[in-house]
Amino acid sequence: MLARxxxxxxxxxxxKLLALLSDYLVEEGFSVRVExxxxxxxxxxLAGDYAIVVLDVMMPRLNGLDALRRIRLQSTVPIxxxxxxxxxxxxxxxxxxxxxxxxxxxxxxxxxxxRLRAILRRTQPGPEPDPAAGMLVSGALIMWPQQxxxxxxxxxxxxxxxxxxxxEVLLRHAGTPVSKNDLSERALGRPHxxxxxxxxxxxxxxxxxxxxLPDGRPLIQAVHRQGYQLLKE
Amino acid sequence: MGRLFWKFFAFIWLAQxxxxxxxxxxxxxxxxxxxxxxxxxxxxxxxGVDAPAEPARPPGPPLHAPPLHAPPPQEPPPRGPVPLLPTxxxxxxxxxxxxxxxxxxxxxxxxxRAAFGAAAAGNLDVRLRPVMAGRDDELADxxxxxxxxxxxxxxxxxxxxxxxxxxxxxxxxxxxxxxAAVGLMRQRYADEPATSRMEEEIVRMDRLVxxxxxxxxxxxxxxxxxxxxxxxxxxxxxxxxxADFETAASGRKVILRQESAGTVxxxxxxxxxxxxxVVRNALKHAPQTPEVWVETAVDxxxxxxxxxxxxxxxxxxxxxxxxxxxxxFRGAGAGADGYGLGLAIARRSIEAHGGSIRVGNRxxxxxxxxxVLPLAEPHFRDAGDPRRDVLPSPATGS
Numbered sequence: 001m002l003a004r005x006x007x008x009x010x011x012x013x014x015x016k017l018l019a020l021l022s023d024y025l026v027e028e029g030f031s032v033r034v035e036x037x038x039x040x041x042x043x044x045x046l047a048g049d050y051a052i053v054v055l056d057v058m059m060p061r062l063n064g065l066d067a068l069r070r071i072r073l074q075s076t077v078p079i080x081x082x083x084x085x086x087x088x089x090x091x092x093x094x095x096x097x098x099x100x101x102x103x104x105x106x107x108x109x110x111x112x113x114x115r116l117r118a119i120l121r122r123t124q125p126g127p128e129p130d131p132a133a134g135m136l137v138s139g140a141l142i143m144w145p146q147q148x149x150x151x152x153x154x155x156x157x158x159x160x161x162x163x164x165x166x167x168e169v170l171l172r173h174a175g176t177p178v179s180k181n182d183l184s185e186r187a188l189g190r191p192h193x194x195x196x197x198x199x200x201x202x203x204x205x206x207x208x209x210x211x212x213l214p215d216g217r218p219l220i221q222a223v224h225r226q227g228y229q230l231l232k233e
Numbered sequence: 234m235g236r237l238f239w240k241f242f243a244f245i246w247l248a249q250x251x252x253x254x255x256x257x258x259x260x261x262x263x264x265x266x267x268x269x270x271x272x273x274x275x276x277x278x279x280x281g282v283d284a285p286a287e288p289a290r291p292p293g294p295p296l297h298a299p300p301l302h303a304p305p306p307q308e309p310p311p312r313g314p315v316p317l318l319p320t321x322x323x324x325x326x327x328x329x330x331x332x333x334x335x336x337x338x339x340x341x342x343x344x345x346r347a348a349f350g351a352a353a354a355g356n357l358d359v360r361l362r363p364v365m366a367g368r369d370d371e372l373a374d375x376x377x378x379x380x381x382x383x384x385x386x387x388x389x390x391x392x393x394x395x396x397x398x399x400x401x402x403x404x405x406x407x408x409x410x411x412x413a414a415v416g417l418m419r420q421r422y423a424d425e426p427a428t429s430r431m432e433e434e435i436v437r438m439d440r441l442v443x444x445x446x447x448x449x450x451x452x453x454x455x456x457x458x459x460x461x462x463x464x465x466x467x468x469x470x471x472x473x474x475x476a477d478f479e480t481a482a483s484g485r486k487v488i489l490r491q492e493s494a495g496t497v498x499x500x501x502x503x504x505x506x507x508x509x510x511v512v513r514n515a516l517k518h519a520p521q522t523p524e525v526w527v528e529t530a531v532d533x534x535x536x537x538x539x540x541x542x543x544x545x546x547x548x549x550x551x552x553x554x555x556x557x558x559x560x561x562f563r564g565a566g567a568g569a570d571g572y573g574l575g576l577a578i579a580r581r582s583i584e585a586h587g588g589s590i591r592v593g594n595r596x597x598x599x600x601x602x603x604x605v606l607p608l609a610e611p612h613f614r615d616a617g618d619p620r621r622d623v624l625p626s627p628a629t630g631s
């Protein structure tokens with residue numbers, strides 16, 4: 001179905017693990033390139049045309065989080081980060097820096113592939129035209145989901161793919177609260193886990209990138225115990 | 234002031250008083266004798282021989298002196314009243330010196346006691362060097378020995394903790410590779426049941442490594458996440474709902490029997506994990522019990538929030554109760570897996586929030602674990618809410 005194989009870049013300092021994961025992903029139909037040195041990985045991520053980058057944030061020398069920051073300075077390529085299980089600080093910092101999602105390491109390769117596909121599904125529009133496609137507008141915010149483009153007050157806004165998907169879900173339901181679980185299912189492609197701060201972190205980043213409403217309130221508001229809501233002007 | 238201080242004080246003061254009384258009475262009798270001397274003279278002793286006559290008097294104690302004299306034939310001149318002012322000054326001076334001396338001896342001992350108490354409670358950061366500065370005696374030596382011991386203990390404990398942390402951390406890499414390799418195997422031989430068993434065991438090992446890391450972080454005092462106001466009712470409800478859902482397959486229930494609202498300042502993930510561990514422990518170690526009950530209550534007077542987890546299982550022998558909170562404790566009642574790390578982590582997490590956790594057998598049979606947490610200060614509950622721009626939910630908003 002796909003015109004060409006999905007290109008994945010794996011960046012991790014554990015070469016043996018890279019070899020195993022690469023075998024697995026190739027078997028699953030991906031085209032894989034591996035980098036065990038983060039600086040080279042960053043260069044590769046910026047130079048190559050990858051559908052997604054898998055980045056281990058626990059790396060020596062150029063730390064994975066720094067690598068993430070460098071990639072995000074120039075590119076919005078989807079990034080899935082690998083974090084140590086239980087290390088919330090790395091995870092939240094990574095999401096704040098613009099990673100699209102995370103997988104706790106060690107993970108089964110199946111989990112990794114499922115997470116990869118969830119991100120790819122929303123970044124690569126399917127072959128059949130989306131019936132709900134077209135321009136979405138609310139106040140000063142305009143989004144073109146098919147082109148994955150957004151504008152705020154006439155200025156283009158640069159969003160990561162996860163941020164874009166979250167904002168799109170909120171925009172489609174502008175004026176009503178959307179639960180974190182719905183947001184997680186629709187934008188991250190997985191159910192919301194208790195105490196998972198991913199959505200909060202992503203949305204606070206979106207909020208920073210967009211301006212405020214004329215009355216000074218931020219466009220996106222948390223609704224106590226309900227989730228998030230995009231305010232209608 | 235401790236009892237030792239008062240003992241020292243009492244001994245020193247009594248000794249001083251004894252000395253003062255002895256000296257005072259010596260003077261008193263001496264005065265009495267001198268008072269009588271002119272009377273002797275008056276009875277016709279020649280003036281010139283007065284002086285040589287004095288040394289001839291036997292030098293015995295004054296107590297025996299009076300009987301040697303003949304009783305005075307006249308009324309003795311009136312003795313002055315007890316000198317009030319000098320007596321009071323003497324008493325006060327002796328009181329002050331006794332207090333100072335007792336304090337000087339008792340203070341380092343109090344310092345030592347406090348230091349040992351802190352060390353026994355797990356705080357090895359206390360040093361006596363600053364307290365004992367300027368002293369040079371056996372007590373100061375004792376203080377130095379204590380500092381030395383605390384240094385050694387601290388080093389060895391830190392080393393152990395680091396080793397535990399490093400070993401757990403290093404195990405992650407081979408585990409990740411193993412998991413990837415098993416994944417590959419599964420991809421190629423999908424219907425091989427052994428691969429799913431292997432995956433299960435890897436997941437279990439990973440969880441264990443994760444718990445070890447969590448415990449070692451907790452013991453080192455590294456706490457992740459920000460402190461925020463936690464709605465305990467909501468948190469406990471979440472734990473109960475999840476646990477009940479998971480255990481429903483085995484036909485058992487986790488029931489919230491009684492609940493109260495309360496706000497605790499803390500790290501929600503840590504507290505959630507702690508309470509969840511206690512509930513899981515009850516489910517695991519009372520397998521015959523059909524229901525596990527959770528109760529929450531607020532002790533407003535004491536400013537505490539209390540969570541109790543109860544089961545109607547066999548309970549645990551009294552002697553084994555304190556061991557439940559040590560890692561990998563194996564009591565007679567524990568299965569092949571032992572008690573693992575769950576309760577040890579729970580205790581550390583609760584203690585990190587300034588709370589306490591107790592375990593005891595219920596009168597009607599079964600085990601009761603009680604978690605007590607300090608309630609948040611009212612101003613923290615209102616002003617400390619990080620979700621400042623939160624809209625009221627339609628259900629609760631006006």
